[in-house]
Amino acid sequence: MITNHFQILIMVSILLPITALPVAPGHTVNLLGTSLAKDDGKILQRSKRGWMWNQFFLLEEYTGNDNQYVGKLHSNMDRGDGNVKYILTGDGVGSLFLIDENSGDIHATKRLDREERAIYTLHAKVVDKRTNKTLEADTEFNIKIHDIxxxxxKFSKDIYFASVPEMxxxxxxxxxxxxxxxxxxxxxxxxxLVxxxxxxxxxFSVDSxxxxxxxxxxxxxRETKENYQVVIQAKDMAxxxxxLSGTTTVSITLSDENDSPPRFANHTFRLSTLESAEVGAAIGRIKAxxxxxxxxxxxxxxxxxxxxxxxxxxxxxxxxxEGIIRVKKQLDYERKKTFSFKVEVTNTYLDPRFMYSPNPPFKDDAMVRVTIEDVDEPPVFSRxxxxxxxxxxxxxxxxxxxxxAKDLDADNNPVKYSIDRHTDLERLFNIDSVNGTITTLKALDREMSKWHNISVVATEISNPRQTTRVPVFIxxxxxxxxxxxxxMYYETFVCENVKSGQLIQTxxxxxxxxxxVGHKFVFSMSFSNxxxxxxxxxxxxxxxxxxRGGFSQREMNTYLLPVVISDNDYPIQSSTSTLTVNVCACDSRGNVQSCNTEALLSAGLSTGALVxxxxxxxILLMIVVLFAALRRQQRKKEPLIISKEDVRDNVVSYNDEGGGEEDTQAFDIGTLRNPEVMDANKLRRDIIPEMLFPFGRTSPIKDNADVxxxxxxxxxxxxxxxxxxPYDSLATYAYEGSGSLAESLSSLESGATEGDQEYDYLSNWGPAFKKLADMYIGKDTERET
Known part of the structure; x- marks a missing residue:
């Protein structure tokens, strides 16, 4: 049945190429291949095609055991003598499609799936088996897979989620x-699909x-049922x-609309609170x-x-x-014990579609009853x-x-009064503990304090913890x-050359x-001046x-002028203040030139300027003194004995004021330290020398001599x-010893008062002692103790 079908298709394919041939405009095609005359009389020859071909069709999902027959290729060059060879190339040739090279029959070797591939493109040509010469050029044709x-x-999702507004x-x-x-x-x-x-x-319904x-x-x-599960089927073949069919599930939720008004479950609420509840305090809640x-x-x-x-x-x-009820104004049990009022509840966001619907109204109300409970309160002042x-x-x-003050509670307990002494440290006031009368304990002085702020405390006698304070401004x-x-203090002066009627002070x-009514002062003199x-x-x-004019410092340099000042209040108070007027010498313009001390102050220099x-x-004197002390400190001589280690032997001469004995005069070792400080011509100050040099002295120091x-x-x-x-003297000797390699260590510059000191340790003492000996010949010096 299938073979016959495709034979018919092949027969049709023989005719299709002929009718599909391109024809030039103004020409006709002779199906038998005869020559046709052109309009201009020329004879045109039709090019004869050697193929018979078509597009082949093949059912998918073939279930037979043999290879599936696709179709047949035939060329008019094939005389049936077996010299023609059919060659097939293209998609799937050799694996999916096979061709009989002698007969041109094409078969499919496997079951095909249109959903995997719907069309295959192949190429066929015819060659001579003996010469391998191409008899028919390469030609393209298609094999199309027919769908079943x-x-x-299939749906894109297994479960869909959707929502739609309620109502x-x-x-x-x-x-x-x-x-x-x-x-x-x-x-x-x-x-x-349907x-x-x-x-x-x-x-719900679905569009088919x-x-x-x-x-x-x-x-x-939504308040009745919120979620729905809808199953949708899609079926092919219309x-x-x-x-065949497939299904999916759609989960549909009804979204909320404001179609339900708030409702009170209980239309009466009872609350209670203490009268001492502070303003803003919550006393209860109600709920719709x-x-x-x-x-x-x-x-x-x-x-x-x-x-x-x-x-x-x-x-x-x-x-x-919930609705939270709060205190807006201070409660008072003694004034009102209960309150009843209506509370209304509505939705914040109203939907106008449902405000006037036949449903119940969009709001609700309830009655609230609040009971005030009594509390023992402190006394209350009248002001x-x-x-x-x-x-x-x-x-x-x-x-x-x-x-x-009064206790407003039902008991109306008696009250006692007192003054908080922390507000009256000077104890100026007193209060009667029974009737609250305030009296003075001391005389008051407005000039010391214009206001007195005290605190009065009222306390219940039966309950001392109940107290109230009130400020009292006196x-x-x-x-x-x-x-x-x-x-103010006036520094007044008058010039010697002043004229009569001259203003000297305001x-x-x-x-x-x-x-x-304000101050009004009257100025006058206590007596005529x-x-x-x-x-x-x-x-x-x-x-x-x-x-008058003609004042003179020599006659009187100061005048005292008593001035009486009175006020206008009752009783009138007055005082006498003395104005001191100094006489000064002035130039023609009234500028002070010379004056006594007081006049000088008033004329040019104030007390602050003089200070x-x-x-x-x-400050300048202190600077000079400090500078002089610093210079003196810099020029201070080095002490004779630097440390205790310098003292080797101390010889103290005796003291004899009678002068009968000769004074023991010793050498000061300081001379060896600072020989340049000794003045070669300095004489003794305690006696008048009879002769400048009574006899000459020679230095016994020679080279390498012992000190x-x-x-x-x-x-x-x-x-x-x-x-x-003879006179008292203290001679200090320092001797290093004869065994020293340096023989004697000393500095001839140690007595210098200024500059850096240089210490030369001489190995040869001969020249140095000779110089010192010359300095001491015929001289008397003061010794430092």
Missing amino acids: NDNEP SDVGTSVIQVTATDADDQTYGNSAK YSILQGQPY DNGTIRTALPNMD GQMGG NDADVGRNAEMQYSIVDRDGQDIFTIITDQNTQ NPYIIEVHEDTAAGSFVGVVS RVLDVNDNAPEFA ISAVDTDEPL PNFTIIDNEDNTARIITR AILLCVI RDFIHGRLHENDSDPTAP
Whole structure:
């Protein structure tokens, strides 16, 4: 059956190439290959084609045991003598497709799947077996695989998730599901799909052509049922019997809409609180329920009665959606013991679609009853604070004012009063513990303190822990008890060449009192003065005017002018202040040239300037003294004995004031240390020398001589000197010893007062001792002790 079918196809294929040949415009084709005449009379010859070929068709999923016959290739060059060879090349040749080279028959060796590959392109040619010459050129043809319904529809997801608002209208689109079929869409109905709903009716429906799921029932309520499982089927072959099918599940959730109003489960709430509850304190919670979720379930509470609005307020706890009732105004059990008010609850976000629906109203209300409980409260003062005024001349024990406190509790316990002494450290006031009367303990002085701030404590006698404090501000009223005086110290001077009527000073006054209408001072002199007069400016100042000229320092250098200053308050207070006027010598312009000390101060230099000058002079003197001391310290001689180790032997001469004995004159070893400090011509200061050099002295020091021998020699010379009177002396000898390799260590520069010292340790003492001996011949020096 299959073979005959393809033979027919091959027969058709013989004709198709002939009809498909290209024909030039204005020509006709002779199917028999005859020549045709062109319009212009020329004869055209048709090129004869040697192939018979076509596109072959092959069913997929062949289940036979033998190779599947595809078709036959035949060339008109084949005379049937076996000299023609058919050669096939292209996709799958040798593995999928085989050709009989003698007959041109093509077979498929394996079962083919159109979904894997739908078309194969092959090439065929014909050659002469003997000469291998190409008889038919390479020609391309196709083998197309015919589809069969061997694939079921498949959805892109096993489970779809979708949502649709509750209360949606019928036909509202929910989601579209799509299935695909791998079969050929252009051949038959193998891929023609039809959608149907297997589960989910009557709530939802599906469009059979495109798989769109829609709502099928009106007013679907999320609060009744929220989730739905819908099963959708896709079937090929246009849904006919024998078609393949696939299914998927769609999970549909109804999203919430604000269609449910809040409702109170209990329309009466009872709360209680103490009267001592602070403003802002929470006294209780009430709760309404809303079947919606999310923002649709958010609620707000409000108090709608005036009675409750003034005393209480209500807010919403955003976490629990409860209404929290708080105290708005201080509660008082004695004034009102119970409150009843209405609380209304509504949704925060209202949906206008449901506000006027036939459903119940979108809000609800409830009654709240609050009971106030009594608390033992501290006493309450009638005023807070108290401001009391008292005159400063009030004597000790005088009445100041009264404070009053009362226990507002039902018991109305008695109250006692006291003053917090931390606010009255000077103990100026006292209070009656029973009636709260405040009196003075001392006289008050407004000039010392204008206000006194004390605290009065009221305590319940039966319960001392219940106390209340109130500030009492006591203002001390002024009494004119202070006389005015000069506003400052005036340094006034008058020139010797001043004329009569000359202004020399303007004065003003101050008063520590504080009259209600302000100060008004009157200036006058206690007696008539021939030299000066005073003129009141009537603005709390006055002018001092000269009444004559010709003042002289030699006659009188200072004038004392008593000035009387009076105030205008009651009782009138006055004082006499003395103005000192110094006489000074001035030039023609009135500039001071010479004056006594007071005049000098007033003329050019103030007291502060003189003090500053004096301090500068003192500082300069201190600098000079410190500099001189520093120079003296720098020039100080090196001490004779540097340390205890320098002392080898001490010879102390005796003291004889009678002069009958010769003084024991010893050498000072310091001379050997600092020979340059000795003046060669210096004489003794304690006697008048009779002769400058009574006899000559020679130095016994020679080369390598011992210091000890030198010292003994010098002592002998001094002892035998008749011109040396006896006097106290202390001679210090330092001797290193004869065994020293350095013989004697000393510095001839050690006595220098300035500069760095150089120490030369001489190995030869001869020249040095000779120089020292010459310096000491005929000289007397003072010894340092």
